[in-house]
Amino acid sequence: MRRLLRKPAVWAVFPVLLSLAYFFGLPHLGTGGEARDLSGITGDAQRGAYVVRAAGCVGCHTDSATGGEIFAGGPALKTDFGIFYGPNITPDKTHGIGGWNLEDFSRALAEGLAPDGEHYFPAFPYSSYTRMTAQDVADLKVYLDSIPPVARSNRPHEVSWPFSDRAHLGLWKLLHFDSGGFEADPIQDAVWNRGAYLVQGPGHCAECHSQRNLLGGFTGVPLAGNPQGPDGTAVPAIHALYDHPQQPWIKEDLMLALQTGLLPDGDTFDGSMGEYVDQGTSYLNDEDIAAIAVYLFSSKKSDE
DSSP states (O other): OHHHHTSHHHHHHHHHHHHHIIIIIGGGTTOOOOOOOOTTOOOOHHHHHHHHHHTTHHHHHBOGGGTOOTTSBOOEEEETTEEEEOOOOSSOTTTSSTTOOHHHHHHHHHHOBOTTSOBOOTTSOHHHHTTSOHHHHHHHHHHHHHSOOOOOOOOOOEEOTTTTOGGGHHHHHHHHOOOOOOOOOTTSOHHHHHHHHHHHTTTOTHHHHSOBOTTSOBOSSTTSOBTTOGGGOOBOOOSOGGGOSSSOOOHHHHHHHHHHOBOTTSOBOOHHHHHHHHHTGGGSOHHHHHHHHHHHTTOOGGGO
């Protein structure tokens, strides 16, 4: 073996092998997951209208600041890796998702993959959406199929190489993405588990409220805050609100905040959280709001 490695011809082959691995192997990493079983599942548009609010789809896929039509493409999301723009998810067959079937849609949410197998950037929170139930996914798809199509082109992301190369995302997924549905905690009751599902899955709270490493993967204690969140703003911890350093919260404070945007000190949410409340959690029923509060108030700083 040592004699073989001393031959210049052998070393000359290495760049070729690396190139082949890069162009033919890397893009396929993270694309071989087992498809979710959707047999026997029928979506319901009315339920889907509720799921779309719980999942916060309006804010990311609607450019409200410029009067854009709902779900026809979202505003800019500034990150350390560049600027991302929410795509058109209306049923327009050219610019939206009108040509997708349920399997395509499920694969996007659960695996972060486009119908052609290309990776989505994790600015699309499939790291959380992968926990959504097949029924919620089906309901959401039927609802989106029922809204008016809008022929608006998607705005290209403004991301520089190497982060712009989607082939690298397969490696990112191997390091930072775990696909799979939500697993209920058998020692907790139904209310706690419902709250956990909403926070961890469709609500995708960790996407903003958890710290990330240099590659954009989650690190540290979940929901313990992120000093460098979206648009470069600090995002507070929500895992121990009862021990908030400025003003401890109670469950009723959180419930009121999620329903109205009003904070315990009389101020209101602004920015993306204000938008999420206005377009998302304010539409949730009292039972789900209470479940979220039960779950978030069950965590403790001693878990850190």
